Amino acid sequence: MTLRSVIKGTGSALPARRVDNAELAARVDTSDEWIVARTGIRSRYIAGEGETTATLAVDACRKALEAAGLQPADIGLIVLATATPDQTFPASATKVQAMLGIDDCIAFDVAAVCTGFLYALSVADSMLRCGSAKRALVIGSETFSRILDWEDRTTCVLFGDGAGALVLEAEDGDSGILATRLHADGRHSCLLYVDGGPSTTGTVGKLRMKGPEVFRHAVVNLAKVLGEVLDDIGLSAADVDWVVPHQANARILDATAKKLGLPPEKVIVTVDRHANTSAASVPLALDVAVRDGRIKRGELIVLEAMGGGFTWGAAALRY
């Protein structure tokens, strides 16, 4: 038998306010037609007063714990992926820990932007299999609306806020995370970044992106890393039941699936409703597809993401 990290429950949370493309078109020079045709996005959720990365994460965690039939005290590790923490420090994971009422556990944040959840999942999986803890909450939570330049139509239409969480438990068996692959190439940091930070400008900064360049790298890197993770487990695209991709742009999802020879009906798509929620997008989409009954126990799922850095990665798991 092999010790593996098994998904015991999933949860997600969205801010109360939904913003459709028409509302954005009243604010910047854009249109519903342009946004839908170029990105597939129809709406996004935007955090309001009192809604933060940590509060959204807590809502998602409570639902994941309920789905797993567990209590906060059962958790020994919290790994929170975010590029929009509540504060520079302490880690938002420790705020989540306190809000869940967990007195003592390991808790830290991981920053790999849109790939953050894949990095968090891989770290948590390694720590569970090493025996650092028995159960983990792995979270992606973001409030990107707060680092957007709302005058820049080339970026502000693309992103939204939200959170997704998984409860992982170390168990002997055939189910669980089978392989993860992570990459980074910092030479491309100028294509997608935030123009501020505590050690440089002393400000939070705003998101800047060269969208078409990011697009080209995304399709190549994502198809490659999905191939790598399938090679690691000795399976092919034909064995995959569901792909849960990072939800950046419907055209990236289509192009990546095509490159791998995966039929579009095997790809979970939420970008139309949620837009790009960065580190939250993969666990949010996974939770949607688990709760609507598409993803079932025993199925082979692959997750993938790419983001600022560049960073990119993939995971294969038996749900």
Ligand code: ACO
């Ligand atoms: N509304 C109307 N027109 C717009 C808008 C807008 N919101 N934004 C840009 N345009 C205009 C441009 O100004 C340009 O006009 P011009 O031809 O007169 O100069 C025209 O539309 C075409 O612009 P492009 O940038 O070439 O459009 P493209 O088809 O490449 O789509 C997009 C842009 C959607 C950003 C695309 O490149 C993309 O999705 N890239 C990936 C970026 C991404 O998702 N990053 C997130 C993190 S990384 C990741 O998750 C993979």
